[in-house]
Amino acid sequence: MANRQHLPGHPKLTTAFVLCLLLGTSALSHAGDPQEIVKTVCAACHGIDGNSVDPANPKLAGMDQEYLMRQLKAFAAGKRRDETMTGIIAGIDPLDFSRLAAYYGKMTPTPGKVNDAQLATKGKALYDDGNTDSGVPACAGCHQPDGRGNARFPRVAGQHQAYALKQLADYKSGRRATDPLMTTVGKRLTVDEAKALAEYMAGL
Ligand code: HEC
Ligand code: HEC
Structure with missing residues (x-):
């Protein structure tokens, strides 16, 4: 308290100065x-x-x-x-x-890592051909057979299983509403199918 009375405005000035420095450097480093x-x-x-x-x-x-x-x-x-x-x-x-x-x-x-080769084999069949009974389209048709994707359809090759699984669940629940096509695909997939697909895509 005594200090503040002796140096009125000083702490404020320092804060303002430091803020300017911070903003200045961050603006510089963000540009390009x-x-x-x-x-x-x-x-x-x-x-x-x-x-x-x-x-x-x-x-x-x-x-x-x-x-x-x-x-x-x-x-x-x-x-x-x-x-x-x-x-x-x-x-x-x-x-x-x-x-x-x-x-x-x-x-x-x-490259990603396949942990369960048998599961990945199930995933491959779904990835390449889809599931005609439930109307799941072949993933390969959009994401490419090798999973590399393009500007419209994202790369899925080598992706972590846990991340891919969460996305399929998020499309299904509507939490991720970035694309109506993938929402439809997500809604038609069962949890077991999603697990097999994630396992297969990790190894692409
Ligand atoms: C009709 C085209 C189409 C088909 C078929 C399709 N996808 Fe997709 N997929 C997309 C599009 C478009 C996106 C990006 C959507 C967005 O912007 O959220 C996407 C996104 C994804 C993502 C999220 C990628 C990321 O990095 O977040 C995963 C995982 C995925 N698809 C898996 C699959 C699987 C598995 C199948 C097959 C069961 C499949 N997709 C079938 C079009 C398709
Ligand atoms: C604390 C961890 C964390 C940090 C820091 C972080 N991210 Fe992420 N990022 C994530 C997670 C988790 C996801 C998946 C989100 C989901 O499930 O939708 C993600 C998803 C993404 C995606 C979507 C990828 C795809 O395949 O669709 C992009 C792009 C991204 N992050 C870019 C960035 C950038 C750029 C930065 C830095 C400015 C950043 N992230 C910082 C954790 C992080």
Whole structure:
């Protein structure tokens, strides 16, 4: 208290000065420098090279840039909801979305790992041919037989099982409402089919 009376306004001035510095540097580092944002914000979960280690966090490496960009916008708009990503994206300048998408899209994806070969074989049949009884279309028709995808249909090859499974469940429940086609596919899949598919896609 005594200090404040002796130096009126001083702490405030310091705070304002520090704030200016912080804002100044962050504005500088955000302009055309996605690497800085990746390092300080995204890498902890997605890796510096887009190959996440925790299977709950998707690999972003090698995914189409337009697709990644659409997802960032979908999180920002609330069309796709996730406890983690929704909050993080709220703190990112939308002007940086395309640079972040380009950064991760250019990285080389590491192969995924199949843990259950028998399950993956079941997944392959569904992936290639669908299930005519329940009206599940062949995944290969859109995501490509090798799972590499394109701007319209995302890469699913080598993706973590846990992440892929959550997406299929989110389409089914409507939590992820980014695309009517995948919502229809998700609604028609059983939990067992989704598990087999996730296992197969991890090995593509
Ligand atoms: C604390 C962990 C965490 C951090 C930090 C994080 N993410 Fe994510 N990210 C996730 C999770 C979990 C998901 C899956 C969300 C879901 O299930 O819908 C995700 C999903 C995504 C997706 C959608 C991928 C796809 O295949 O559809 C993109 C794009 C993405 N994150 C980009 C970023 C970028 C860019 C940053 C940094 C600005 C970032 N993330 C920071 C955890 C994180
Ligand atoms: C008619 C085309 C079409 C078919 C058939 C299709 N998909 Fe998709 N899929 C899409 C589109 C488009 C998206 C991206 C949607 C979005 O923006 O959310 C997608 C997204 C996904 C994702 C989320 C990827 C990510 O990184 O978040 C998974 C997983 C997936 N599809 C799995 C499958 C599986 C498994 C099948 C087969 C049972 C299948 N898809 C069939 C069009 C299709």
